[in-house]
Amino acid sequence: MIFLLIGVPVLAGIIAFFIRPGWMPRFLLLAVAVTHAGLTAGVWMVEPAPVLDGWLLLDAPGQLFLSITSLLFLMVSIYAVGYLAREDWGSRQDFKEGLLFTNARESVFVCCLLLFLGTMTLVTVSQHFGLLWVAVEATTLVSAPLIYFHRHVRSLEATWKYIMICSVGIALALLGNFFLAVAATFKGQEHIPLLVKNLMDNAPALHAPWLKSAFIFMLVGYGTKMGLAPLHTWLPDAHSESPSLVSALLSGALLNCAFLAVLRIYQVCAAAGMDSYGRSLLVGFGLFSMLIAAAFIVRQIDFKRMLAYSSVEHMGILSLGVGLGAGGVYGAMLHAVNHSLTKAMLFLAAGNIIAVYKSKSTREISGVFSVLPMTGVLWVGGFLAITGSPPFGLFVSELLILKAALDQGRWGVAMAYLALLSVIFIGMAAIFCRMAQGRSSGPPATGLTPRGLKTTLFNEPLLSVLPPLALGALTLVLGLYIPEGLHRVLELAAAAVEGF
Amino acid sequence: MGILFWGSLAIILAGGMASLALGRFSPWAGRVGSIGVFVGCLMGLAPAMDVIVTGAVMSWSMEWRMPYGSLSCRIDALSAFFLIPIFLVSGVSALYGSRYLKIHETTKNLGASWFFYSILVVSMALVVVARNGVLFLVVWEIMSLASFFLVTFEHEKESVRQAGWIYLTATHLGTFFLLVLFVVLAREAGSMDFDRFEAMRFHSAAIAGPAFIFAVIGFGTKAGFIPFHVWLPEAHPAAPSHVSALMSGVMIKTGIYGLVRTLTFLSPPQIWWGWLLVGVGLTSGVIGVLFALAQHDLKRLLAYHSVENIGIIALGLGLGLIGTATHQPVLACLGFGGGLLHVLNHALFKGLLFLGAGSVLHATGTREMDRLGGLINRMPWTSATFAAGSVAICGLPPLNGFISEFLIYVGAYHAMGRPDVSIPSAGVIVGLAMIGTLAVACFTKVLGVVFLGEPRTEAAAKAHESDWAMRIPMIALALGCVAVAAAAPWIVGLMSPIVSGVAGIPAQAVKTHLRIIQGPLESVTWMALLLVFGIAILAMLRKRLLAGRPVDRAGTWDCGYAMPSARMQYTSSSYAKPLIHLFDGILQTKTSYDAPVDLFPARAGLHTHTEDVFRRRIYEPLFHAVDRFRSSLRWMQEGRVQVYILYIAVTLVVLLIGGL
């Protein structure tokens, strides 16, 4: 089962590299996405057996994040079919400085997408820290070409920063791994294998200072990947310059994988009785990330960057939730789900907007409601969802995290949390409203779209509207009702993270 | 009865959905939507009435797969009392809106607008029946969002977008305080169910005090207590008039409802709560009406009057709290009774006034009072109903506004003798008197400048009366004002269960205490009758006297000036000038005057502008400070990858040095 989950995408990716552009790669992409989603669904039915003597097994957190990833990938690949069909593959004008640029080969793109899925799946299932590290680094490497899909100077710059920063960060995580290994070694030679389970079982035996420094290194390392401020610096560039569907995957799936890696080491620390230290760090990082995000969201002129910073904010909320512990962890898990769905939806909607307006500037765009009714609805709905307004799912999780803070009487944290949330809300409200409402800012250069849109209801390609719509519907549902199964998995995951 | 209630909500929603489905540019969208809301509201009135008259409480509860959530609702006397204005005003406004929005039929998506309208109505109804914190917050926020979309109906206008943004911001910030409030209560109660909260009766001042503060801020933002009122004067003018009527008439009252409901969780009240509310009430009342006086924009003026009336309500509630805290049941009953009754009254006459303003806007295309005038001859119905509304809102007999203020007055006079409460009582008396007289000043201004005299512009001269679909709602509300005034003793009798719930006094005792006031109220009604009677007699007398004597019409006597023109009439600015001058310390009106030059001046002008002091002095500086701090962090993302990696290194080193 697990082998299938990893193997199918990887093999398909390798195949995709060799088939020629056209409908075939797209079909392959869609097929793999569906298969993977099906397998994931199967995982919910039957517990998959651990393989490689427990190196790969699917515990509750893994299952949660795997499901998110798979679902998102399915939606994104549906979107991608339409997207790739509409992309013109010749060289074309850049809409900012009018530079000429082309796209990467479609087959390469699809190949990387599939490998990306495979590596992320590997992250969610690997229980061995070394393997986990390998997987996370691999995600970085296969996603780099995705960011550089548009062969464009700015996306190139973004890619470079992405690789450098993430690789350096991950390298630190590697050192953390070795520290962990040392911590797991006693005088003489016997030694605990670096499996989450074994480590947690005889956590007390671990050598404290080494474990602590291992935690620091891994937190910084994987935190870089996860986008905790001040390690988040690659994130806005990569998200803003990559194609929207890639941004959706990066922000919705990849960040979660990094978060999962952080959770793993936190699990071990918590089991070893260093949870208070770990928590204080997580809370600190969380609030600081929210602060930085707020500072850059307000008055942001590039709306994809704004979405990226909002991801920084929500990663901050996640680590804050885990750091608060108790109900907060459950809240954080729920928040991860909601955030992925909502953010992906927003990025896809953003993609539609860019496709029509040929601009990413919040100053130039207005009247989305009148030009793209459905996308306008998605855009504003996504804004309300991402800022945690009821009846959307993020409201519940943010409420839970607030409750966790107040129940422990941590008024300072709660107030800072609310204050930052409100600043972010105000900033976003200004941007989203002026984009969605008002008269259409009209065609920047040529007609509104290649095909000249008329303002009637369903004037938008179905493939580019349905996936975000589905995601939005899901967050809405999660805001009004949490299915039993999901609830159970969330609780298991929370329990696992708490270390009991 | 319960089925009737849910059925009405279902009908309203169905209407909205259908209208949304019919979508943009279909003439049916508007009709279906408005009819759905109208019918649903009529249906919904029945159960509410039933609960109030029979006192039978309806409640529903079921499992909800949400953390701390349970789908439990209840219609008790308090909820029912708030449901009545909600359904009443929503219904008539819907009827009004069906005609009012017709001009946008070809340009805008009426379907969406009616969809949000129905959502707003339903969510308001649910807010007052919700019995669980999470459910309450959810419907509360849905209500705010729906109204936001209604406010930004004409979002092509920059000003409207700005207003919408301010409203959204304000309401969201308010909601955060409510989040904290409910979470804090839930921490003690172990659940978010209101039943648990009521069972707890949070005694400890450590919880109750802060909770009360959070409630006042959170709900006060929605209700429009000064200084949290800044969104009202922006949002109400921006919204379409039937929506303004709905928002100002009933939506802001949900804030009052929330506050009162919270009071039923917290007991016994400490006396400073009462002082606080009285203080808030005085500020909101007096400052609100002063700002209203200074406005030139008709709907802005009305919006500020909402602030004023919310202030009056707060005065009543404050007195009630003081009464409960100092064990003076009579004061408690009169205070709460007056405050709550004023909720109903304000819903009626403020709805009426906004609808009237709407039909003026509809007929002349402007809200600038100084561009209007003489409408009474062109729009008799609108003018008459507006006049009635003005008398009511000034709290003058014989209409309903007077009744609630009368209760509060009597309460204040009653408590006067007790040295410990005499100061707030005296404050209430002085405050109410000033508010009343200022309101008279304000509405004689509105009436005189907008409806009386000569039209000042072409638009005003060409104005036409709006048709029945818009007239009937206004007439209905006007009749409502009369009816409440006439039935005052009976209504006050009905209110005893509501008041007893809020004041924590057994209903029977409340009945006896309220009986003090019922007698006088009957006499008040007699006085009103006598007044009407006298007016009729005198009118007839005059007719008789003038019969057969020369009665002719001439130009207004202008003290010998040869050729008077409409431009020479007293404008709203000039009318309000003395009072504005008197209170300039608060209003800080900006005046720009370009004086006439040389012998034959080409042009001369005087412009006065009164912007909201609180917005300029509190909120804008605050926002700027935050913004400055924000921009002081921008250097972090300065572009060089080396620097970014330096951040990583520094973080690492700091953590290591801290950790090891």
Added chain:
Amino acid sequence: MKIVIEALIVLLILTNLKLIASSRLSACIRVVAVQGVLLGLMPLIAGQEALTLRIAALSGLTMLLKGVVFPWLLLKTLRSANVRREIEPFVGYAASLMIGAGLLFLAIWMSRQLPMPFAVTSPLIMPLAFFTMMIGLFAVISRRKAITQVLGYLVMENGIYAFGLVFAQHEPLLVELGILLDAFMAVFVMGITIFHINREFDHIDADRLSALKG
């Protein structure tokens, strides 16, 4: 035996200093190559247990990759982007050396803070690992040319890897290989990216890639 290890360590430290002191890029690459080879020798000598096939294979592979393949890749890139030397880095060479010394002390402090839970052949090895890592990081931060940054990354990885080789021999082979593979992939991708950068901008100054900000 000990003397050999000491010598090895000193050599490694010298390579590090040489890296941050030299401006010619090709020289830097060679330094890194040398470092890779020395690193490959490390486990053969420093390991506690007897020479096993696993260790032999690992050191061989390490030498091959770090000593031959990476330098070759980088030199190739260097040739395609015709740049010779690092022009005015953010931190001058003299200053770099001083900082290097400082980092050495920091490394020693850190290794004092983290006492080994078990006996090791030479107390200097851990400071060396830390030092190498820091130097790498320093190179990444303080140099302009993209290629130097890749070198920095490599050196950093060398440091970490050295640590792993020596103290965490219990890592299963799979992980070690994975790590090597990743490193290889990383260098490969970076090389490609540099190639593109050079094509797009006709320079490979990482610090001039700062259009994206705010």
Added chain:
Amino acid sequence: MTDLSVLLGPISALVLAPLIPGIINRTKAVVAGRTGQSLLQLYADLLRLFRKGAVYSRTTSWVFKAGPVAGLSCMAVSLAMLPLGGVPGAMAFTGDLIVMVYLMGLSRFFTAAAAMDTGSAFEGMGASREVQFSVLAEPALLVGLAAVALAAGPAGLFDAGPVVNGFRSLSEIYHQLTLSVWANDGAILLLAAAALFIVALTENCRIPVDDPNTHLELTMIHEVMVLDHSGPDFGMILYAAALKLWFFLALLSGLLIPVRSENLWINGISTIIGIFFLAVGVGLVESVMARLRLLRIPQLLAGALSLSALALVLVLWG
């Protein structure tokens, strides 16, 4: 108290009110050394006006016609509640003083509206001033009466004990204003009376607030509002004004003359005599004082408000 004497108040008011302006004018004339007009001048004016036809401005509407009617009936109704010294009002009930004050507010509303209806700048000006002054006058009146109420009845009465002991009607309050009350806290009553006197002058547009016989529209307040009214309308307005003056003087003299004997007629008569003396007093004030500048009048009223506030403070903690 249910004998004919309750009718004494309303009837005397309706009959004698027009006499008061006569008395005031006569006093002024005497002080100025003139013979002055007859005491019954106003009666004559009213008769003549009621017999006249009327001229209405083309601008005006029903509001204009409603003004005088509403004003007069408001005054008439409030007379029904007005106690004449110890004589209770015909309809006395708890809180009636509030109703009275608000009825005056209503008449003000209609008068101002009627003035605005003519579209004349001058009348608008008058209306604007009228409403401005009431903003300070009304609180002064209400607080002053509150002080009186507290002084009259011991504070004990205000405990929420038996229902009847709650806040009472103005008639009851006045009924309790016996000599002993004066003996105890006369100072309070005097302060309140002073405040009431100022309010009375303001509300009835007497000097120093307004000069009823000025002929320069720019300086008028009340007179200017009714420039366009003619015939019966104007008659009603004059009559209403007289009633209003009577109303306030009755309040004052009921407060100042503590005759509370068993025989209500004596109380009533004495109060009426007091009213006449007060009218003379008003006349004297008018002849010795000049008219204040408009900008100073709010200060005067603020003074009145602070007087009654002081009275209140004294009665509470004195």
